Amino acid sequence: MSDDPKIEYLPVVEETALLAIQKVVTGRVRVATQTEVLDHILPAELSSVEVNVMRVPVDRKIEAVPDGVTEGELTIIPVVEERLVVTRELYLREEIHVRRVKQSETVEVPATTRRQTARIERLPALNKDDQDDL
Known part of the structure; x- marks a missing residue:
């Protein structure tokens, strides 16, 4: 350092912080x-189809075997037979009528x-001594 009285020196100081x-x-x-x-009791829709069969006598002479017919819910199935006469003739002996009847019922x-529920319980903080044990 110099001995010159006109020069002054300032010390440099620094502070630091620690977090x-x-x-x-x-x-x-x-x-x-x-x-x-x-x-729970759950409703369920059950349906069924009931079939009624009815024989309808016809006993009529026909020229050819008729086809089965379906009209809506009714199906007609022809039943034929050959009869021996001097000539062979075709007779419609009967028809079988099959009708479908829909039924529904609620059962x-x-x-x-299973359902889960949650119970939440708030507990106090541990003492400082207890925290050190963790």
Whole structure:
């Protein structure tokens, strides 16, 4: 350093900061689930088809075997026979009428389902001594 009285010196000072992070437990939560079994009665639509068969005597002479016929829900099935006469003739002996009748009914079907619920319980924070044990 010089001995010159006109020169002054200023010391340079620097401050530094340190940041430390500390984990602190402020509270706890306990979650418990419970499964419930629920019984339900579920509606179900059942349908069925009933078939009524009726024989209808005809006994009429025909020239050719008729085809089966379906008219809506009615099906007609021809039944023929050959009869020996001096000549062979075709007779419609009978028809079988088959009618479909739809029926529906609602039934109750028992069913079991499961549902879970959650219970949440808030607990106090642990003491500092207890946190060190974790």
